[in-house]
Amino acid sequence: MSEPAVLLESVSVVPAGADRPVLRDVDLAVEEGELALVVGRTGSGKSTLLGAMCGRVPHFTGGTLHGRVLVRGRDTRQHRPRDLADVVGVVGQDPLAGFVTDTVEEELAYGMEQLGLPSATMRKRVEETLDVLGIPELRHVPLRELSGGQQQRVAIGSVLTAHPRLVLLDEPTSALDPTGAEEVLATVTRLVHDLGVTVVVAEHRVERVLHHADRVVHVSPGGEVRAGLPADVMEWSDIAPPVVELGRWAGWRPLPLSVRDARRAAGDLRDRLDGAPVPTGRGAAGAPVLRARDVVVRHPGDVVAVAGVDVDLLPGQVAAVMGRNGSGKSSLLWALQGSGALTAGRVEVLDSEGRSVRPADLSPARRRSRVGLVPQTATDLLYLDTVGGECAQADAESDAPGGTCAALLERFAPGIPDGRHPRDLSEGQKLSLVLAVQLTADPPVLLLDEPTRGLDPGAKAALADTLHDLAGRGRSVLVSTHDVEFVAECADRVLVMATGEVVADGPTADVVVSSPAFAPQVSKVLTPAPWLTVGAVRDAASRAGAS
Structure with a gap:
């Protein structure tokens, strides 16, 4: 041998x-x-x-x-x-x-x-x-x-x-x-x-x-x-x-x-779930907390990354933006946050007094308190020598009680020593630290660019719970992601981008179940019924058994 x-x-x-x-x-x-x-x-x-x-x-x-x-x-x-x-x-x-x-x-x-x-x-x-x-x-x-x-x-x-x-x-x-x-x-x-x-x-x-x-x-x-x-x-x-x-x-x-393999084994389960009510996402009510109209973003070389997008972000809702690599998702998020280039169009967010302001016109500190952004390259936001220092600085800048950021970090990635240098963390741990820093500010609008990259299922579940909590408190969340399973767990609404345009926008099940690319595994196994997660199937089967 x-x-x-x-x-x-x-x-x-x-x-x-x-x-x-x-x-x-x-x-x-x-x-x-x-x-x-x-x-x-x-x-x-x-x-x-x-x-x-x-x-x-x-x-x-x-x-x-x-x-x-x-x-x-x-x-x-x-x-x-x-x-x-x-x-x-x-x-x-x-x-x-x-x-x-x-x-x-x-x-x-x-x-x-x-x-x-x-x-x-x-x-x-x-x-x-x-x-x-x-x-x-x-x-x-x-x-x-x-x-x-x-x-x-x-x-x-x-x-x-x-x-x-x-x-x-x-x-x-x-x-x-x-x-x-x-x-x-x-x-x-x-x-x-x-x-x-x-x-x-x-x-x-x-x-x-x-x-x-x-x-x-x-x-x-x-x-x-x-x-x-x-x-x-x-x-x-x-x-x-x-x-x-x-x-x-x-x-x-x-x-x-x-x-x-699962679809071959699922015949009895599909029969058992036949007629069971499929859960829907949270409905959102109230005026948009962020409104964007005819947003255009061009990069050098006259590359159009975002081509006239209109989008409203609603309080109490977790929305996901999906699409192929290079479809314009990240460019859209940076334009909405106010730090990125905006070639044309207008983006407005409500300030602390309820007035409409443009994020780009705010100072960096005020902008972060209204529209938080976690970028793909999370380490861009880390600049201190220790994890504990990053957490303490986040608490101070956000006027949050001491230990707020550290508690959030422990929820996403438990066991990271305070004295560890952020650059020595794994990619998933770095992302968890940046998530904790941004969430400490508790902005009414939170934008996340590929937030599950490097996160294990436990950390992703903790993140989904956190986003649900934010939505429950009236915050608006927009997640750019390729992680269809995470979208199935946490998103109420899905926008699909292609060549800089929004080509679909609606409730999660309506958008992803019919898509061969963006459908989660459970929906593929149990199609044509629009089930998205194992938890939803388990709960429905339990109710059917009890009845």
Whole structure:
């Protein structure tokens, strides 16, 4: 039998300055040609596990690694990351931070240049990768002008062009729309099945990857790592997609891992729910707290990002804006908040006296108290040396009681030490900290741009509860997201954008159930009835049984 692609023997990792390991006594083998899915809570150590597999832990991160890690037979104690560059490729959580060139084509070629590949080979592989990822039109576009999802695709492509035998992907689909994510995952599975490349994927959006995986690796907050076949691990895992949760509750055997499997098992359940009332979202009443008319946003090069959008944000409502990468969602949110460019149109929000004012005319402090915004790059809002300092500053700036921000952070991402530097947090923990900072101000309008990126299901559930609480107190929330399961859990209304325009706007079930791209897993399993979540199905079935 050939040696594993990656072998960890009695591995423990103790971060610099820490008194306990983040990974503890890990024994793990990932075989050649496998697709392994790594799951676990935010901050549990998934990124550390991937870092150990490529030598970045501890060579770049510091700390101490006990035990032995072999990458295609090379011991990471003797081989630093540069010595493994010909066999392992890594894509991190923040693609922009990893770019080293200016344009898409240059970035795709850079890794091959470092390996000394012939120019003809580089040209051929660049063309293949542009076509495979569906981004040939982006060839000459500057990397900083791409949307977050487009940047993620380029980051993945820059690794694939080097044809490594092992690929490590940390949250590879978190910034992608559903269609883009499927395209990337199709590429990854072709690498596994057609070329025998070993792929290890750490991903919170398990529903996107699980049915592709050969093995699931579960990382617990205590540092324990357990691995097994997907169906076996999903029997007990605290991280599971809706089809698995539905299958557990319904007692389906074998446990379904995909919509297709669940739909085959769901005939009796669909009959049981026939005629049961489907819950609807909260209705909103009252005058809009934010009104936008004919909003136009143009970027350099006369690129129209938002093309004459009208939108009213209502008190007591959670709305979601969805759409393909590059459809204009982020540009719209920045224009509504007042910090972004507004080429034409008008945006007005109610001030503390109930008067209509333009957010762009307010000072930054007053603007934040009326319209809060959590951007995709959460670290842009973090500037102090400790988590505790960020929380204390948020309390002071918002005139909130001491400990308000820290309590919100504990709800989203428990256990983060006050003395930890924000830059040392995982991406999910950074986002949780920024969410807590912005929510401390308690603005009447809150705009969130991809707020679930890097959050585990528990943190997403806490965020959904928080948004429901805000709506219950009359706040208006607008969430830009590709996370269809989060939309199903928390949104009352969905707007769909395409090429800068709003092409759909209505109650969540009316908009998403009929969409092949934006429908949540439960609705796909139980169609044609517009059920959205496992919780709604469970409650309806219980009521039907009681009656």
